[in-house]
Amino acid sequence: MAPRDVVLEVEHLSMRFGGLVAVNDLSFSAARGDITALIGPNGAGKTTVFNCITGFYKPTSGRITMSLGGPAEPNDVAALTASGNRAMRTARGQLFLLERMPDYEITARAKVARTFQNIRLFPGMTVLENLIVAQHNALMIASGYTVKGLFGFGSYQRAEADAVALARSWLDRLGLTARADDAAGALAYGDQRRLEIARAMCTGPELLCLDEPAAGLNPRESSELKDFIRSIARDHGTSVLLIEHDMSVVMEISDKVVVLEYGIKIADGSPEAVRNDPKVIAAYLGVEDDAVAEAEAEIAQ
Amino acid sequence: MSAPASTLTIPGAVRDALKVGLITLGLSIPILAVRTDQNLSNQIVLLPRWGLVASAVGIAIAVRLAYLLLAAVRQARGGALIGSLGVRLPAQAGTMFARAAVVFLFLYPVIALSLAGTGGAVKWIDNFGIQILIFIMLGWGLNIVVGLAGLLDLGYVAFYAVGAYTTALLGKTFGLSFWLCLPLAGILAAFWGIILGFPVLRLRGDYLAIVTLAFGEIIRLVLINWVPVTNGYAGITGIPRPSFFGVPFNASDQGFSAVFGLPFSPLYRTVFLFYLILLLALLTNWVTLRLRRLPVGRAWEALREDEIACRALGINTTSTKLTAFAIGAGFGGFAGSFFAARQGFISPESFTFMESAVILAIVVLGGMGSQVGVAIAAVLMIGGTEILRELDWMKEIFGSGFDPTQYRMLLFGLAMVLIMVWRPRGLVSTREPSIFLSERRAVSGAHVREGHG
Ligand SMILES: Nc1ncnc2c1ncn2[C@@H]1O[C@H](COP(=O)(O)OP(=O)(O)OP(=O)(O)O)[C@@H](O)[C@H]1O
Ligand SMILES: [Mg+2]
Numbered sequence: 087m088a089p090r091d092v093v094l095e096v097e098h099l100s101m102r103f104g105g106l107v108a109v110n111d112l113s114f115s116a117a118r119g120d121i122t123a124l125i126g127p128n129g130a131g132k133t134t135v136f137n138c139i140t141g142f143y144k145p146t147s148g149r150i151t152m153s154l155g156g157p158a159e160p161n162d163v164a165a166l167t168a169s170g171n172r173a174m175r176t177a178r179g180q181l182f183l184l185e186r187m188p189d190y191e192i193t194a195r196a197k198v199a200r201t202f203q204n205i206r207l208f209p210g211m212t213v214l215e216n217l218i219v220a221q222h223n224a225l226m227i228a229s230g231y232t233v234k235g236l237f238g239f240g241s242y243q244r245a246e247a248d249a250v251a252l253a254r255s256w257l258d259r260l261g262l263t264a265r266a267d268d269a270a271g272a273l274a275y276g277d278q279r280r281l282e283i284a285r286a287m288c289t290g291p292e293l294l295c296l297d298e299p300a301a302g303l304n305p306r307e308s309s310e311l312k313d314f315i316r317s318i319a320r321d322h323g324t325s326v327l328l329i330e331h332d333m334s335v336v337m338e339i340s341d342k343v344v345v346l347e348y349g350i351k352i353a354d355g356s357p358e359a360v361r362n363d364p365k366v367i368a369a370y371l372g373v374e375d376d377a378v379a380e381a382e383a384e385i386a387q
Numbered sequence: 388m389s390a391p392a393s394t395l396t397i398p399g400a401v402r403d404a405l406k407v408g409l410i411t412l413g414l415s416i417p418i419l420a421v422r423t424d425q426n427l428s429n430q431i432v433l434l435p436r437w438g439l440v441a442s443a444v445g446i447a448i449a450v451r452l453a454y455l456l457l458a459a460v461r462q463a464r465g466g467a468l469i470g471s472l473g474v475r476l477p478a479q480a481g482t483m484f485a486r487a488a489v490v491f492l493f494l495y496p497v498i499a500l501s502l503a504g505t506g507g508a509v510k511w512i513d514n515f516g517i518q519i520l521i522f523i524m525l526g527w528g529l530n531i532v533v534g535l536a537g538l539l540d541l542g543y544v545a546f547y548a549v550g551a552y553t554t555a556l557l558g559k560t561f562g563l564s565f566w567l568c569l570p571l572a573g574i575l576a577a578f579w580g581i582i583l584g585f586p587v588l589r590l591r592g593d594y595l596a597i598v599t600l601a602f603g604e605i606i607r608l609v610l611i612n613w614v615p616v617t618n619g620y621a622g623i624t625g626i627p628r629p630s631f632f633g634v635p636f637n638a639s640d641q642g643f644s645a646v647f648g649l650p651f652s653p654l655y656r657t658v659f660l661f662y663l664i665l666l667l668a669l670l671t672n673w674v675t676l677r678l679r680r681l682p683v684g685r686a687w688e689a690l691r692e693d694e695i696a697c698r699a700l701g702i703n704t705t706s707t708k709l710t711a712f713a714i715g716a717g718f719g720g721f722a723g724s725f726f727a728a729r730q731g732f733i734s735p736e737s738f739t740f741m742e743s744a745v746i747l748a749i750v751v752l753g754g755m756g757s758q759v760g761v762a763i764a765a766v767l768m769i770g771g772t773e774i775l776r777e778l779d780w781m782k783e784i785f786g787s788g789f790d791p792t793q794y795r796m797l798l799f800g801l802a803m804v805l806i807m808v809w810r811p812r813g814l815v816s817t818r819e820p821s822i823f824l825s826e827r828r829a830v831s832g833a834h835v836r837e838g839h840g
Pocket of ligand 1: 108130
């Protein structure tokens with residue numbers, strides 16, 4: 087079996103809020119091009135893991151390695167860790183230690199994009215503008231950090247036309263082209279969720295982190311979303327990290343499932359294996375109280 | 388999408404225009420009909436000016452009629468409701484209105500001269516024209532910070548002061564000309580914008596407002612107490628006045644009048660200053676409109692809408708905030724520089740919190756982010772103040788001790804309350820998108836956020 091090409095490696099990640107340990111010594115990895123699901127009961131610490139990966143929280147301890155271009159060599163990771171730097175070029179591509187980087191750089195340089203559990207669009211900007219803002223960094227360079235753009239250089243005009251074309255291609259895929267000039271806040275809830283994913287994709291990510299994208303969707307929307315996420319992974323080769331409560335979505339499209347409970351990883355494997363894992367059944371899929379107590383006793387040991 | 392347009396008939400339009408004429412007549416009888424003057428023995432003489440009233444009414448009817456007919460022509464395209472006039476305005480009404488306003492502004496000195504004569508025109512061009520334009524420019528500058536980036540700045544007058552004192556001090560100490568001081572004042576004010584920006588980067592809402600308020604006060608207190616440099620309360624006099632490309636506006640042989648073979652009059656300088664501030668204000672507007680369509684401007688608006696989402700999209704919010712502070716402050720500095728050169732004298736009195744409050748009120752009243760709205764609000768607020776000075780006839784009614792300007796703040800407050808009840812999102816509450824795919828549609832104010840601070 088060929089060695090797994092890991093895009094994101096989380097090692098011994100812990101996050102404490104005062105006395106509360108939201109994530110406790112969590113390790114898992116996400117393979118390139120895969121859809122990796124992160125599931126667990128409410129308050130298990132899933133969103134906290136996302137916030138650590140995307141730099142919104144500084145983890146209490148642990149290492150988060152993002153590797154672009156190919157799998158990371160252990161030697162390179164060790165060298166980068168020892169150097170105290172945030173990033174380094176390797177023979178295959180680039181290596182980033184996300185816990186050392188500020189949030190915006192994680193998107194801009196390490197190519198990790200995310201969506202939010204409670205949608206965060208720019209409601210007063212149009213659908214198209216939302217997708218153009220997502221291409222800010224590329225356009226900023228094209229506009230010569232505003233100087234060239236201010237004087238109307240042709241190169242910026244072309245870059246903007248390209249940005250519109252990219253936005254348009256996503257709108258076409260979502261069937262939202264007719265709404266392009268409407269305020270994002272005026273879209274239906276399901277459309278807002280999908281627009282937020284498209285906006286994240288417009289940043290050109292290698293890893294897309296989706297926080298409960300199916301929340302609040304009806305069954306038809308939810309099944310469309312499944313196809314959409316799958317096509318992002320298959321057609322774009324973008325790796326996906328997915329938090330989701332909707333088990334039909336998780337079990338159908340995930341290549342691997344990581345299960346969290348009270349910040350601790352209780353299972354990690356294929357959807358089949360996880361579904362049949364007694365600990366997961368006890369903790370997550372809902373069983374009688376005594377089974378939960380049993381599982382808790384197990385964890386305590 | 389397109390709203391049901393009210394059908395407009397020619398007789399209806401004429402009736403409407405006549406109604407406007409009637410209102411104008413009503414308004415102009417107290418304001419324009421009689422002019423008070425002094426005779427040699429210091430007695431007041433009343434000069435009737437019915438011709439002026441007639442022309443004002445005529446202009447009002449003509450403008451209203453032309454406006455309604457134009458609106459009718461454009462109605463087919465469907466329109467956005469601006470509504471403040473109770474009329475459905477066509478989608479391009481904003482642009483058309485702005486163009487017409489610019490043309491009017493360029494003609495304004497000529498109109499003022501022909502209506503008020505050489506003597507009266509100075510007042511109209513200076514008190515109304517220049518004063519309003521300064522505040523339009525300040526409003527547009529602050530609009531970048533508050534309206535676009537959503538950062539509540541209560542100390543904007545500090546940058547106005549920095550610009551003014553830069554020009555005054557550089558001009559007096561080093562003898563630099565106004566034309567050199569102007570860019571330097573802008574740059575220095577922008578620099579101070581960044582200085583203010585750094586400590587407040589992490590602050591939002593009320594906290595940001597309080598710190599910026601304090602910053603404005605600190606600058607003012609420094610100006611008062613750093614007597615060796617700023618001359619304290621007494622202020623700085625004899626600031627070099629701007630020249631007409633090297634030709635000064637004075638009565639000397641090298642002066643503007645002499646060079647161009649005209650009789651000397653202070654009017655030339657006033658007209659020149661009017662066009663100067665008009666160009667500066669238009670430059671501010673042009674730059675702002677341009678920036679709004681560039682990544683940096685879109686990032687400002689995105690920052691106002693949702694800062695966390697911005698960071699998730701790889702936008703460096705620190706530099707985005709700092710550019711907003713710097714560019715907004717820079718325009719304040721330009722305006723301050725112009726102010727110093729126009730007055731020839733500045734003191735800390737001109738840079739109180741009241742000034743910040745008025746500028747902020749203009750931005751909020753205009754509709755945050757809207758250039759046209761801010762301009763209209765400045766005309767209403769500053770024009771309103773100046774008109775109060777003109778209401779001397781009220782002394783006849785309320786007694787000679789009555790000074791209408793004393794009621795300025797009361798009226799301001801009343802107007803603000805009324806307008807905020809009537810149009811809570813300002814005069815122009817819709818947002819123009821910066822880019823569109825197939826059709827430019829204004830975004831309803833209901834969706835637009837006001838920023839967190
Ligand atoms: N900023 C914070 N400060 C303090 N406690 C926090 C913070 N963020 C999260 N927590 C706590 O950490 C725990 C994990 O929260 P988290 O939001 O990660 O759960 P989750 O798995 O995403 O749950 P859900 O499925 O409900 O979204 C919760 O107990 C939560 O209260
Ligand atoms: Mg969550």
